[in-house]
Amino acid sequence: MNRFAQLFTTLDQTTKTNAKVAALSDYFASAPDTDKLWTIALLSGRRPKRGVTTTLLREWAAEKAGIPLWLFEECYPIVGDLSETIALVLPPATGTSDKTLTQWLEVVRDIGQHDVETKKQIILSAWDSLPPIERFLFNKLITGGLRIGVSQKLMTRALARATQIEESTLAHRLMGDWTPDKTTFHDLILSENPEADASKPYPFYLAYQLEDLDALGPAADWRAEWKWDGIRGQLVIRTGQHFLWSRGEELITDRFPEFATLPDFVPDGTVFDGEILAWDHATDTPQSFNALQPRIGRKTVPKKLLKDAPAVLYAYDLLENDGQDLRDTSYDARRAKLETMIAALPKDAPIRLSATVPFADWPALAQLRETSRDRHAEGFMLKRGASPYLSGRKKGDWWKWKVDPLMIDAVMIYAQAGSGRRANLFTDFTFAVWNGNELVPFTKAYSGLTDTEFRKITAWVRKNTLQKFGPVRQVTPEHVFEIAFEGIQKSTRHKSGVALRFPRMSRWRHDKPLAEANTLDDLKEMLETYG
Amino acid sequence: MVLQFRPQGIYCPAGDFYIDPWKPVERALISHGHADHSRWGMQRYLATEAATPVIKHRLGDINIETIKYAEQRQIGGAKVSFHPAGHVPGSAQIRIEVAGEVWVASGDYKTVDDGLSEPFEPVPCHAFITESTFGLPVFKWDRQEDVIASLNAWWQANKDAGRFSVIGAYALGKAQRILANVDTSIGPILTHGAIENTNEVLRAQGVALPPTIRVTKDTNVKDHAGALVIATPSGMGGPWMRKFGQASTAFASGWMAMRGVRRRRSADRGFIMSDHADWEGLNTAIKATGAERIFVTHGYTTQFTRWLTEQGYDAAIVETEFEGESLDAPEQELAE
Ligand SMILES: [Zn+2]
Ligand SMILES: [Zn+2]
Numbered sequence: 133m134n135r136f137a138q139l140f141t142t143l144d145q146t147t148k149t150n151a152k153v154a155a156l157s158d159y160f161a162s163a164p165d166t167d168k169l170w171t172i173a174l175l176s177g178r179r180p181k182r183g184v185t186t187t188l189l190r191e192w193a194a195e196k197a198g199i200p201l202w203l204f205e206e207c208y209p210i211v212g213d214l215s216e217t218i219a220l221v222l223p224p225a226t227g228t229s230d231k232t233l234t235q236w237l238e239v240v241r242d243i244g245q246h247d248v249e250t251k252k253q254i255i256l257s258a259w260d261s262l263p264p265i266e267r268f269l270f271n272k273l274i275t276g277g278l279r280i281g282v283s284q285k286l287m288t289r290a291l292a293r294a295t296q297i298e299e300s301t302l303a304h305r306l307m308g309d310w311t312p313d314k315t316t317f318h319d320l321i322l323s324e325n326p327e328a329d330a331s332k333p334y335p336f337y338l339a340y341q342l343e344d345l346d347a348l349g350p351a352a353d354w355r356a357e358w359k360w361d362g363i364r365g366q367l368v369i370r371t372g373q374h375f376l377w378s379r380g381e382e383l384i385t386d387r388f389p390e391f392a393t394l395p396d397f398v399p400d401g402t403v404f405d406g407e408i409l410a411w412d413h414a415t416d417t418p419q420s421f422n423a424l425q426p427r428i429g430r431k432t433v434p435k436k437l438l439k440d441a442p443a444v445l446y447a448y449d450l451l452e453n454d455g456q457d458l459r460d461t462s463y464d465a466r467r468a469k470l471e472t473m474i475a476a477l478p479k480d481a482p483i484r485l486s487a488t489v490p491f492a493d494w495p496a497l498a499q500l501r502e503t504s505r506d507r508h509a510e511g512f513m514l515k516r517g518a519s520p521y522l523s524g525r526k527k528g529d530w531w532k533w534k535v536d537p538l539m540i541d542a543v544m545i546y547a548q549a550g551s552g553r554r555a556n557l558f559t560d561f562t563f564a565v566w567n568g569n570e571l572v573p574f575t576k577a578y579s580g581l582t583d584t585e586f587r588k589i590t591a592w593v594r595k596n597t598l599q600k601f602g603p604v605r606q607v608t609p610e611h612v613f614e615i616a617f618e619g620i621q622k623s624t625r626h627k628s629g630v631a632l633r634f635p636r637m638s639r640w641r642h643d644k645p646l647a648e649a650n651t652l653d654d655l656k657e658m659l660e661t662y663g
Numbered sequence: 664m665v666l667q668f669r670p671q672g673i674y675c676p677a678g679d680f681y682i683d684p685w686k687p688v689e690r691a692l693i694s695h696g697h698a699d700h701s702r703w704g705m706q707r708y709l710a711t712e713a714a715t716p717v718i719k720h721r722l723g724d725i726n727i728e729t730i731k732y733a734e735q736r737q738i739g740g741a742k743v744s745f746h747p748a749g750h751v752p753g754s755a756q757i758r759i760e761v762a763g764e765v766w767v768a769s770g771d772y773k774t775v776d777d778g779l780s781e782p783f784e785p786v787p788c789h790a791f792i793t794e795s796t797f798g799l800p801v802f803k804w805d806r807q808e809d810v811i812a813s814l815n816a817w818w819q820a821n822k823d824a825g826r827f828s829v830i831g832a833y834a835l836g837k838a839q840r841i842l843a844n845v846d847t848s849i850g851p852i853l854t855h856g857a858i859e860n861t862n863e864v865l866r867a868q869g870v871a872l873p874p875t876i877r878v879t880k881d882t883n884v885k886d887h888a889g890a891l892v893i894a895t896p897s898g899m900g901g902p903w904m905r906k907f908g909q910a911s912t913a914f915a916s917g918w919m920a921m922r923g924v925r926r927r928r929s930a931d932r933g934f935i936m937s938d939h940a941d942w943e944g945l946n947t948a949i950k951a952t953g954a955e956r957i958f959v960t961h962g963y964t965t966q967f968t969r970w971l972t973e974q975g976y977d978a979a980i981v982e983t984e985f986e987g988e989s990l991d992a993p994e995q996e997l998a999e
Contacts, residue, residue, distance in 0.1 A: 144922070146931055199800050200973065206966045207801045212923050220801035220920065268922075281926075556918060583927070595984065600965075 135163055136233040137266045139527055145461045152282055152444070156290030166234040172178065173312045175287045177380070179276045180237060180295040181243030186214055186275055192252055196259065197221040207525070209603075212551030215271030217259055219487065221510055222259055222267065229261035240273045241313075253490040284335075285524040295321060301379075303523055308332040309383050326540045328331050331375040333366040334403060334451050334459065335523035338379075339513065339530035346532075347493060348514070355509055356497055357448060358509040359532060362409040363428065367445050369395055369402045370455075376408075388443050390482040397477050401455030404470075405521075406486065408446035413442065416484075420508055422621075447474065448486035450512070450519060459521035463529075466521070504535035511535040537616035537634075538658060540650045543571055544611045546603050550578065557586045558605075558656045561637070563615055564629070567652040574628035574655060580637035583590055587604060589640075612649050614639040620659050628652060630659050665741075665759055665766040665790065668958075668981050673768055673792065677761040678741030680709075682768045685984040687879045692743065693718060694770025696835055699986040711745050713781070714753030717835060748772035749783030751836035751936050752870055758786050767952065768792040771985070773937065774944035775807060779843040779870070785951035793949060795962030796939040796987030798970075804917070804941045807844070813848045814934055822850050822889030827910035829892040831899040831930070833861065834858045835852050837915055837940045838893050839865060839872060847873045850892045854878065855898045862928065869997075878906070899930070910928035917941070917988055939988050949976070959987040 142155040160168055167586035173179070194204040204221060211217040222324065231239075237518030239258070243251055258270055272278035288306065292299040302321065308331055310320055364379040374394050376385045385391070388408065388498035410423040423441045427433060450470040451459055456467050467488070474485045489512070491497040498606060503509045511534035519529035542563035560578040581589070589611070599606040623631035672691075680690040687704030694700050694710075696717035701710070706729040709717055715729045717885030730736060732755070735744050740762075745755035750829070756769040758946055763806045765788040772794065776782040804810075814830075821828040832838040845852075852875045854862065859877040866872055876887060884906050892907060899912065903991025912930040919925050923977045925933035940948060949957060949971070957978040959968045962978040971978035 199798060200970075203800060203966060203970060206963075210799065211921055212965075216922055217801060220803070256723055494702050551923070556924065592783075594986075 133229075133231060133236050133262075133266050133269065136167065137263075137269055139171070140269060140280060140570055141636065143266055143282055149286065153286055153290045155292065156282065157293040160291050164232065164234070166312070167318065168230055168314070169312045169317040170237055172306065172317075174273075174278055175280060176284050176306055178311055179273070179278065180241040180284065180333065181244065182274070182276045183240065183242070184255065184274060186536060188248070188251070189218060189255065189271070190212070190276065191257060192257075193218040193221055195524075195594040196256065196450035197223065204405050209551050210549075213277075215268055215275055215277060218259075218271050219264055225262055225267070227257075227261040227262050229258075229266075236270060237273060237312075240270075243274070255368060255515060274495065283310050283524070283541055286418050291321065295474070299322070301524065302330060303335045330370040330373065331368060333368055333375070333377040333393065334405075334457075334521075336364065336366065336379050336405070337522045337530060338525040339532045340525065340527050342531040342533040343483065345498075345533075348494075349441040351491065351493045351497070353516055353518065354516050354626045355467070356491055356512045356533075357486045357515070358444060358504075358507065359513045359534065360407055360409055360418045360508075362407040362418070362446065363637065364408060365408045365445060366451070367391060367394070367404040367406070367447075368452075369398045370400050371569075372400060377614070386404055387427060387433060387534060389433065389438070390443050391445065393480065394483070398473070399454065402450055402473070403450070403452035404443045404445060404447045404483070405449035405451055408443050409446050410441035411444040411484070418446070418508070430558045438439055442482070444482045444484050446484050446486050449521060450617070459523075460522065463515050464517040468523060468601050501535060503535065509535075525654050537618055537638070538662065539638065540565065540615050540658070541612050541648070542615050543646060543649045544573055544589075545573060545609055546604050547607050548587075556590075557583075558590045559586055561613075564609070565650050565652050565655055566647075571609055572628050572652050574626065574630060574652075575615060575617070575632045577613075577635045580616070581640065585640055610645060612644040613637045614641055620655070620663050622659060622663055628655065630655055630663075665761045665764050665819055666792070668770065668983075673960035673978055673983070674799075675741050675759055675761075678738035678743065678757075678759070680738055680741075681705075682757055682814060683770060683985070690738075692757050694768065694933055695751055696721060696747065696756060697751070697771065699984065700770055700896065711753045712908045714755065714850065714867065716755065716868050717861065720860070720864045725911065726873060746786045747784050749774060749776070749815050752780050752792050752839070753778060753864060756786055757782075758788065759774045764789050767954075769794065769797070769948075771987075773940045774948050777807060777844075777938070778936075779995040783948070787953050789954055790956040790958065791949060791952045791954035792958040792960060792981070793945060794939065794985065794987060795945065795959050795964050795967040797937065797941050798945055798959070798963040798967030800942045802920055802941045803933055803943060804920075805939060807936075811844045811846075812935055814841070814913075814915075817911070818845070818849050818891050821911045824955060827884070827888075827890055827892055827907040829894055829899065829904065829907055829910045830913045830915055830934070831896045832858075832915045833938075834861045834895055837936065838862075838933050839870070840850050840936070840938070841893060842872050842875065843890065845873075849889075849891070851876060851887045853882075853884070853890045853892045855892075855894045855900070855903070857895050875984070876932055878903075880927070882906075909944060937988055961987045 137234040138157055141157045143152050159507050190204055194201045208217045243254055257268055262270055288299055288303050291302055300360055366377045368375040372395050376388055376391060378384050410419040412419050427437055450466045501511055513531050514531045516529045542565055544561050545564045546562035547558040548560040550557055562573050562576050564573045593607055596608040597605040615635050617632040619633035621631050670690050671686040672907045673682040679689045682692045684691050685702055691705035691708045692709045695714050697990045700702050701718045703722050707723055715727055719897035730745050732745055732747055735742055742760040744758045748754040748756045750771040750773055754949050756767050759766050767786050767788040769792060772783055774783045774831040799819055833842055836859045854875045854877055862872055913934055914930045915934040915936040919933030919935045955977055957976045958973050958981045960983045968978045968980050
């Protein structure tokens with residue numbers, strides 16, 4: 133595993149994209165095929181099933197380190213990573229190992245078959261034969277949590293460099309539900325017949341949040357659609373079957389049986405891109421994201437959910453038509469085909485066209501955007517009419533133009549240290565609003581400040597702690613922060629009676645005196661208006 | 664109690680003095696020159712001979728007396744002596760004896776010899792005040808020679824590639840520790856002004872440091888291609904860095920043991936090097952004192968105190984305003 137550990141170290145030690153691609157392509161040019169295939173699998177989020185519980189790993193690590201379990205458990209949130217915590221507390225290895233990455237992954241894959249005592253022997257001898265980084269990586273493999281700071285896009289670029297195969301071709305070959313046990317490096321990457329797997333989706337094109345409206349140029353070049361909060365999905369219809377993919381490249385066909393009828397109407401060789409939404413068939417409008425939520429985690433859907441939250445694909449793009457890849461044609465051309473196709477479908481087919489919102493100029497659209505919240509939309513998606521369908525997150529042709537967040541000024545009353553990246557800073561805070569003379573906590577937030585601000589507030593928290601409750605510190609109410617959030621709901625679990633969606637600190641209001649923070653009545657009014 | 668914990672700092676009633684107080688008091692015994700231990704506003708100061716120049720440099724015109732390591736001095740009803748803490752040059756553990764009972768306030772300390780500071784000496788006592796900056800079993804330092812070897816290799820590789828090697832380290836302690844140990848045959852060494860100021864103070868008192876070049880606004884860095892540049896942590900982030908173009912960057916700190924912190928600093932390399940004791944160091948130091956009572960200050964106080972209690976010590980947390988090794992404390996840097 134030494135070569136893989138070196139690759140990991142290089143990738144981990146540099147923040148520079150070019151250095152990462154170079155290290156990866158060197159690896160792809162020189163490592164054994166099975167190791168390469170596993171590396172691709174790991175970098176694209178495919179990993180063997182976990183064969184040992186983390187509870188056992190923690191116990192064994194604490195025992196081997198000669199520390200009580202509670203102390204191990206205290207270290208874990210501070211390090212922020214179980215595999216790393218284990219690697220750090222263990223005594224140095226006394227042996228060595230020359231197993232390859234593939235051989236270690238076979239150990240990981242097969243360990244689940246053994247009884248607990250044998251598992252323990254396998255794990256302890258692995259720990260005792262690996263140097264620190266490899267030990268950390270082994271833990272990552274065994275817990276199924278390996279994440280390397282390389283996007284699939286970068287990995288594909290490196291692979292393209294090493295194999296001399298076009299990047300977009302490789303990106304498509306890498307999609308779908310392959311595993312290293314079911315294929316080989318040759319069949320997956322080098323073979324000329326990538327269509328063997330009819331289910332393969334295309335890499336998703338992801339939009340950025342709009343930064344500068346003025347930079348977009350003439351409004352006539354752009355198309356607008358309402359943006360609804362659902363599950364981004366690609367619906368593939370080939371060989372008389374349908375396949376539904378989530379943005380995380382997860383095959384979620386079985387979770388949405390609604391779409392099973394589609395191959396009856398939609399010709400083979402069709403791929404839609406869109407948003408899966410829970411639909412209100414009575415009013416022909418989307419239901420809120422909350423309605424869809426219970427369906428996300430479920431592999432099978434109870435009848436009641438199917439009735440209460442029936443799903444449709446809110447289609448906004450057509451990537452394949454008659455088996456032809458349309459991605460290089462313009463958005464307008466793809467839309468024209470999409471509209472024709474959907475118009476020809478029966479009315480009760482579980483597909484809706486994401487309508488284009490006409491607008492004369494940017495100010496008119498901006499005004500319309502103000503109504504987003506009333507429509508329960510998140511804002512607009514803006515797409516350039518002439519743009520091809522790109523893969524991955526690329527700036528320029530697709531933008532999310534979300535409605536401005538809701539804001540409230542609140543008082544910080546509790547602070548807690550962060551973990552991992554921010555283990556030595558206070559980053560998790562609880563905020564309160566006034567209810568008469570009392571401060572009522574209503575939300576937590578832990579992002580939105582710069583590192584410099586976190587450092588400042590950390591130094592302040594240390595000096596202004598009133599009381600400690602375990603890891604939580606009650607601090608002097610003194611600082612007012614502007615909290616931005618996307619939505620507000622009634623909640624019986626919170627003392628304040630509300631729950632916020634995506635709360636974060638948008639600004640440290642040095643200018644605001646404590647007394648001028650918002651009140652519980654202000655929050656309740658927001659709940660009335662937007663809840 | 665030989666020592667008490669008061670809002671102004673650690674107090675000795677028998678001698679009517681404070682140790683490293685954080686509020687102005689009449690008489691202060693100072694363990695070392697870091698800003699969280701030697702503050703402004705005391706009527707009288709007492710520190711080791713080796714620590715005094717830096718303290719004076721930082722605090723200006725103060726009324727300070729010096730003391731040699733191990734020299735005994737009677738202050739009121741207390742017998743006082745200073746002993747090497749191995750933390751930075753001149754740093755001391757302060758031993759207080761009152762009517763046969765011995766307490767030691769250790770300030771900041773580390774047990775490994777860094778090749779620069781006077782090496783840590785265990786001082787037998789009844790009660791020991793310890794820091795706990797790295798008081799968790801995940802903190803285990805590599806041997807200094809291994810860290811220095813990888814630092815040298817990093818510098819050499821950058822030099823070969825025509826890049827500067829910029830490393831962030833505190834102005835007092837870490838910067839000089841790197842200077843004292845690095846392989847100076849690789850190339851020239853440039854320093855940030857705040858670090859060079861400390862170097863000058865230390866050289867003047869006889870600390871042997873290799874030659875360094877102060878970076879000023881007139882410095883043409885191209886004359887020193889491939890140099891090792893020692894910067895303050897705050898200088899690392901600022902416009903000061905622009906001079907060095909596509910430099911390779913690194914931090915030297917105990918926090919670099921944690922991958923998450925290394926990544927947050929977004930430096931190219933993190934060298935695990937601390938002027939505080941690691942888990943092993945804290946435990947052996949405490950054991951070597953033979954003390955039964957342990958007071959735990961700045962750091963992972965809750966966890967470390969519980970651990971010590973389970974090991975059979977009479978351990979308790981003491982809240983102080985000391986600050987351990989912060990990656991981010993610009994106040995530890997000397998003004999330019
Ligand atoms: Zn210090
Ligand atoms: Zn300190």
